[in-house]
Amino acid sequence: MVSETIIETTDLTKNYDRLRAVDRLSFRIDEGEIFGFLGPNGAGKTTTLLMLLGLTQPSGGSARVCGMDPLRKAKEVKRLVGYLPENVGFYGDLNAVESLNYVADLNDMHKDVAKEKISEVLEVVGLAGDARKKVGDYSRGMKQRLGIAEVLLKDPKVMFLDEPTLGLDPDGALRVIELIQSLNQDRKITVLLSSHHLYQVQKISNRVGIMIKGKMVAEDSIEALGREKFGLGEERYTLEEIYMKYFQEV
Amino acid sequence: MTGLLAIYRKELADHFSSYRFIILFALIAMVSFITSYMAGMNLKENLEGVAKPKFVFLMLFSTPGALFSMVQFVSFFGPLIGLVLGFDSINRERAHGTLVKLVSQPIYRDAVINGKFFAGVTTITILLVSIVLVISGFGLTILGVVPGIEEIWRLFVYLVISIFYISFWLGVSILFSISFKGIATSALASVALWIFLSFFVSMGASVLANTVAPVDQKGGTGPEMVIKNTRIKEGVSLFSPMVLYSSATSTIVNPMQKTTSSLILMGPMERISASRFQNPLSLGQSIVVVYPHVVALVAITLICFAISYIIFMIQEIRM
Numbered sequence: 001m002v003s004e005t006i007i008e009t010t011d012l013t014k015n016y017d018r019l020r021a022v023d024r025l026s027f028r029i030d031e032g033e034i035f036g037f038l039g040p041n042g043a044g045k046t047t048t049l050l051m052l053l054g055l056t057q058p059s060g061g062s063a064r065v066c067g068m069d070p071l072r073k074a075k076e077v078k079r080l081v082g083y084l085p086e087n088v089g090f091y092g093d094l095n096a097v098e099s100l101n102y103v104a105d106l107n108d109m110h111k112d113v114a115k116e117k118i119s120e121v122l123e124v125v126g127l128a129g130d131a132r133k134k135v136g137d138y139s140r141g142m143k144q145r146l147g148i149a150e151v152l153l154k155d156p157k158v159m160f161l162d163e164p165t166l167g168l169d170p171d172g173a174l175r176v177i178e179l180i181q182s183l184n185q186d187r188k189i190t191v192l193l194s195s196h197h198l199y200q201v202q203k204i205s206n207r208v209g210i211m212i213k214g215k216m217v218a219e220d221s222i223e224a225l226g227r228e229k230f231g232l233g234e235e236r237y238t239l240e241e242i243y244m245k246y247f248q249e250v
Numbered sequence: 251m252t253g254l255l256a257i258y259r260k261e262l263a264d265h266f267s268s269y270r271f272i273i274l275f276a277l278i279a280m281v282s283f284i285t286s287y288m289a290g291m292n293l294k295e296n297l298e299g300v301a302k303p304k305f306v307f308l309m310l311f312s313t314p315g316a317l318f319s320m321v322q323f324v325s326f327f328g329p330l331i332g333l334v335l336g337f338d339s340i341n342r343e344r345a346h347g348t349l350v351k352l353v354s355q356p357i358y359r360d361a362v363i364n365g366k367f368f369a370g371v372t373t374i375t376i377l378l379v380s381i382v383l384v385i386s387g388f389g390l391t392i393l394g395v396v397p398g399i400e401e402i403w404r405l406f407v408y409l410v411i412s413i414f415y416i417s418f419w420l421g422v423s424i425l426f427s428i429s430f431k432g433i434a435t436s437a438l439a440s441v442a443l444w445i446f447l448s449f450f451v452s453m454g455a456s457v458l459a460n461t462v463a464p465v466d467q468k469g470g471t472g473p474e475m476v477i478k479n480t481r482i483k484e485g486v487s488l489f490s491p492m493v494l495y496s497s498a499t500s501t502i503v504n505p506m507q508k509t510t511s512s513l514i515l516m517g518p519m520e521r522i523s524a525s526r527f528q529n530p531l532s533l534g535q536s537i538v539v540v541y542p543h544v545v546a547l548v549a550i551t552l553i554c555f556a557i558s559y560i561i562f563m564i565q566e567i568r569m
Contacts, residue, residue: 050566050568053354055350055353055354055566076356078354078356079356083351083354085347085354087347088347088351089343089347090348091348105252105260106253106257106357107356108256108356150351
């Protein structure tokens with residue numbers, strides 16, 4: 001099956017005063033894959049995601065998401081793309097159902113449809129038992145899963161997940177990672193996963209991109225990158241070894 | 251449009267369920283009650299056995315109770331309502347990380363700021379209208395006078411001007427909540443601006459007027475100098491929204507007041523005729539007198555909102 005390109009950027013650039021946060025970035029993501037988006041802090045990953053969502057104006061170059069320019073068709077792109085920001089926040093005085101109701105409202109969802117979808121996504125992320133608890137009392141892992149539920153509510157074609165496992169305990173992180181994998185397989189949602197947990201990224205992603213200082217220094221499957229960096233060998237390299245090799249070179 | 255409605259509903263619900271609104275409402279309701287009760291009692295006492303003047307009902311709002319009248323109370327306390335409703339509207343969302351989530355939903359970005367502003371204006375409207383209605387009902391029983399059509403219209407105009415006045419301060423506080431990251435900073439900045447514009451501008455106006463056109467207190471100054479002094483003082487103090495508002499509303503609520511100027515020079519004949527024929531202005535004429543004030547008030551409200559709108563639209567939202 002030939003998969004279609006769902007995200008494509010050409011020479012995408014973003015300057016902040018003198019600093020070049022994203023430097024002529026060109027990469028693509030195919031439909032149905034999990035793309036691991038790696039890089040040190042401040043490499044420009046979040047800025048790239050914001051430009052793909054049309055929330056930030058690029059200084060140069062262009063991007064296409066689901067065949068649309070996110071700057072001109074911001075509303076349409078945001079309808080198809082679910083974004084889970086790093087350190088996502090919630091209104092602490094609402095409970096999970098009320099939070100999801102607000103998101104449904106913002107997505108112009110009919111009340112009956114929303115009610116059904118809300119109980120469905122709560123089931124999917126495993127929060128059905130805590131649905132009436134105030135979000136302010138949630139643990140970090142529960143908040144992350146609620147964030148994913150909010151993203152799922154609008155039936156996205158693509159999910160941008162920015163550090164979804166940051167600060168979670170191993171069990172919580174594993175649950176989130178498994179959830180992402182099952183969403184990708186069951187619902188055919190394309191996932192752009194930015195993370196520092198290389199082991200987890202290696203476990204679920206089809207291809208990875210390594211971004212350092214605003215540039216994409218590598219973009220391929222993990223095996224291909226391993227071969228490229230360490231030569232042909234019998235043993236398989238971990239993503240961590242590959243990442244460190246790239247990092248030391250720059 | 252749908253995004254706007256969703257945000258509007260959420261903000262309105264937030265306002266009406268927040269403690270700060272309930273406290274504010276209780277405070278204002280209490281002070282208005284006491285003020286209008288005392289004003290009513292004073293009126294009743296003074297009007298005992300005298301032929302009833304016209305527009306008794308409006309006097310309920312313009313007669314001082316203990317310290318101030320209802321109109322004066324709104325002019326200095328009203329801004330606080332606007333400030334309290336708006337000072338953390340944007341930066342609280344930013345601090346909690348909900349703003350980026352909000353704008354990544356399929357809505358236009360201006361829906362956020364429009365929804366917040368209109369929800370604030372609606373809250374202000376409901377608050378003011380309910381207080382004026384409660385005082386009116388209260389006044390009916392104390393005074394035993396039914397308001398005439400003209401009085402009702404005047405109260406309506408008064409309400410409209412008041413809503414714009416308080417909305418101006420709402421706009422100021424939203425502007426500060428967009429420009430400052432810290433919630434405490436924006437709260438302090440808006441209170442500082444309120445104090446400056448409401449109290450220090452009038453002080454500065456008289457200092458400036460006395461420097462440019464000094465007036466001898468003993469009466470040695472010619473009338474030209476006195477006029478010049480007053481003109482400067484009044485001109486400068488118009489920079490204060492509070493002065494704009496109180497001149498406008500006191501003329502609207504008191505039909506006997508025929509000018510917003512504090513200095514009236516009259517010849518002896520004019521003085522006699524003015525004191526013998528005290529006729530109230532019609533509502534249309536009252537509005538003509540304060541028309542510039544009202545236009546200025548509406549204009550600064552819109553300008554303030556427009557500035558916040560522009561800043562918010564070009565601002566980058568990362569958090």
